[in-house]
Amino acid sequence: MAINKEIDAVTGVETTGHVWDGDLKELNKPLPKWWLYVLYASIVWSIGYWVLYPAWPGISGYTRGTLGYSQRVEVAKDLALAKESQAKFIEAIGAKPIEEIEKNPDLMEFVLRGGATQFGNNCAPCHGKGAQGFKGYPNLNDDDWLWGGGNEAIQNTIRYGIRSGHEKAHEGAMPRFGIDQILTNAQISDTADYVLSLSGVKGDTAAVERGKTVFGEQCAACHGAEAKGTLEMGAPNLTDGIWLFGGRKVDVEETIRNGRSGVMPAWEGKLDPVTIKMLAIYVHSLGGGK
């Protein structure tokens, strides 16, 4: 280029020396020097980076760099550190009975925060993030417990599940009175009227009377003569304001006709005992614990 060095007469700036279409020339306006030097510095920097850090992909791996840096290793280190700092809490929670944990504010803080996280990871898909429940999945905030709402009872439910197949699981299901032709449709309707009348819903008096008879014969064995439910059977109290599968007449009829047997998995073996204990205390703390 030095050979063709030419100064443009109008601007006084050097041209690039190239000529197009016979007379078209371009002024030589190089990049600012500082910009160019930053670029060169970046190139030098990148070479250092390739040597020190993981950089180039290969067929079955990648260049690992002389520093041996890896994000996985960093995460593993962080996790190990976190575990280490949690160890004394985990140990204490494992060793102490629940009543004692509840009286220790430091432990409780750890349990409630850890419990909330574990609940979000494991329980929220069915029970909801706020444990508010859905149709068929109980709300864990309220004071209605099918299998008991004490700390130990909740812990057992989490550990073994409900109709989960675990040998210690809660068993007992609502029979299929309609499908199995134990009751006729008319009887089912009457029974539903009676059940709803227990919580103040007005129905046809004759139907309620007929339903009461059916209830005495078919339902009282599990739900009790006064329909207050039985904890051992997981049979719900039918006189209160909480309906796991809906409290309209069609819902109640459907329950009687098709039966109900929702499943809660057994978490023993999937979660460690300390996590299960933390979850139990957390669920118990949601406001409805007995």
Place this chain on the structure above:
Amino acid sequence: MTQMEPIARTNGTKPTEAAPGIERIDVAAVSSKSLRSLYGERKPIYPKRAHGTFRSIKWIVMAVTLGIYYLLPWVRWERGPGLPNQAFLLDFANQRLYFGPIEIWAQELYFITGILVLSALGLFLVTAIAGRMWCGYACPQTVWTDLMIAVERFWQGDRNARMRLDQSAWTLEKIWKKTATHISWLVISIATGGVLVFYFRDAPTLAAELVRGDAPLIAYVFLGIFTGTTYLLGGIAREQVCIYMCPWPRIQAAMFDAESLLVSYHEHRGEPRGAHKKGQTWLDRGDCIDCKACVAVCPMGIDIRDGAQMECIQCALCIDACDDIMDKVGRPKGLISYDTFLNVEAPAGAEPVPVRIVRPRTVLYSALIALVVGLMAWAWLARLTTQISVIADRNPMFVALSDGGVRNGYTLKILNKTHSAQAFQVAIDGVPGATMSIVGFEGTSAPLNIEANNVRAFKIYVTAPAPIWRKMSGTAVPLRFKVTNIDSGETAINNATFRGPGS
């Protein structure tokens, strides 16, 4: 007045004289209006040293502002055990700002907004009265640039010596002078960055940590950033920052008016300019002898005689330079002085209009400043040492209970802003018959203890029994939380909502 060095001329000719004994300085106003272009290469400015009233004021302002900047973090203020004893501390780590007796929590950052509003209004007021006072005297860019130029002058000499040095070949002398200058700049920069971080962490502790090398990484990062920016902006970029980077020159045009005092050249008096020969009469000619002393001292590289210019930071050094010359040629001072557009642009011979400091613009700014100060003072005096916040559970918003009652969960946070542990009691009001329980506490009268200068969260359940909920209208009712300091009786109130299913 011997500081005017004769310019060195290689060809041996005598320098031009503007008046007997006064050299016409060979200087061009590199930032002149007429030279503005969309892209221009930077031309170096070699500000000559000025002497006089305004230079002295600038030295004093520099000493005061730098003194405050460097020493403030070391001032101590006893607050009690467990609390920082640094008078001025921006404790981001613990979300507190300490200014002597004033202590601001993260929740009260509106006080900082108030300070920023006040700063802006103060800037408006000063600009309305006397133009870019801030730029000329107090702006960190000006103060540090001034310091860097002083250091440069110390090692390399005044204007002429510096120009000679830059034009000369790289001799040993040039190398050591330049090196000494840059090392001094870097030392100042490191000191600047080093002090900045002291505002954010206990200064003596951090100083020891910095020396030992075990200070938090972020301290080194900010030290590095501020060392770099001080060196680059104050040492290297200088006037380029004011001309190209700072938005204030563009905004200022709306801030001053025809009655603002601005550094001005009195054209009526100065023109026609020209060299003054010995014994020549001053009649029929201007007082300006075109010695260009005003251009030579200008750190921005402008010629004040071109009139008001965007680049002018109103540092008034040209006033000092010109007064000096006027003194020597025996003319009255003030050819360049602080004056208003009204006077500068008045017809020749017109009576000078007295300067009016009190005028609608300044009154309005002052009133706004008074208003903001008043609001802040009121907010500060009405500030409680107890503050509460109540967050209602959102998921679930309410829990229907088996007996038909409704339960709502709340997280109550109590802030104890005092410097001692305090005990509180909480009460609710708004849902008659509703009962409250505090998780982890027996009953509702147990004192809620909170450590000094701390926050504690409590989980609270409020339950409305079925008969009461059925009587309530709608699905949301106001519920009021009242937290009382058991000892002082100070009460904080927060309005929340109690929700339930529709009937």
